[in-house]
Amino acid sequence: MSNIMDIKNAEFSYNGKKSVFKNVNLSIEEGDVLCILGPNGTGKSTLIKCMNSLLKLKSGEILLKNKSIYSMKETELAKIIGYIPQSNSSIFAFSVFDIVLMGRTPHLSLTSVPGTKDYKIAEEALKGLGILHLKNKIYTEISGGERQLVLMARAIAQQPEILLLDEPTSHLDFGNQIRTLKVIKELSKTGLSVVMTSHFPDHAFLSCNKVAIMNQGTIMETGKPEIVVTEHNMKQAYGIDVKILDVNEHRRACIPMQIQESHMNIGCS
């Protein structure tokens, strides 16, 4: 397997302030699904934005197919990297189909318009996520969860080699969360690499082959979900007690333990 992305000794700070993270080292191979876990504000979204060259590292490097991302043009990056940010609001009242078709832009020349092949790919992406029925709706008139699925369809239609997903399931209902994780896993079997952030350690068991826990300004641990998502590490990262259970031979789960009454001191005397 070859590495699609290598992050070496990465350090980042906003406007020269205290570093958000440093000493970050990660390698993403073809077909990897890497889940970045970690408490609020530890820099998961910032790291994803650095991987996409939206933010520039203070030091260290990010290589995309052995080439520094800073030496690559935006159009070149757009052919390889797909990105879905955390916020999915939009002021543009395009149809859902047009939004998904926009995913094809990096593959079109400046003068060309989408053709039959592009239309087919966009339709297949909507179908794959079970949202073909939204095709003619106006993007600004659909729900937050539906928008998240539409942006996922757009990223799939883009046919990138690596997909960066910042909390891809945050607005989705229980069923759509699991279906989206399944789509991610299926896509990885075609060779697509995925980096996603999540607030649910269980998502790592459901769809990922690698996990990185970000905590206190660096990567606390990285490796296979079975090795990294442990009761000890979850307590370290999130400060809560969880149980790791083998539901059956294919399914390991991470569930929080019951909330102790003594933890529920919310000021009611």
Ligand SMILES: Nc1ncnc2c1ncn2[C@@H]1O[C@H](COP(=O)(O)OP(=O)(O)OP(=O)(O)O)[C@@H](O)[C@H]1O
């Ligand atoms: N534009 C910005 N300017 C200055 N500081 C920022 C900016 N964006 C984020 N930060 C700070 O950088 C740190 C990391 O933020 P980031 O959004 O990357 O964390 P996160 O792990 O993705 O958090 P969450 O899980 O809550 O989404 C936080 O302390 C945050 O306040």
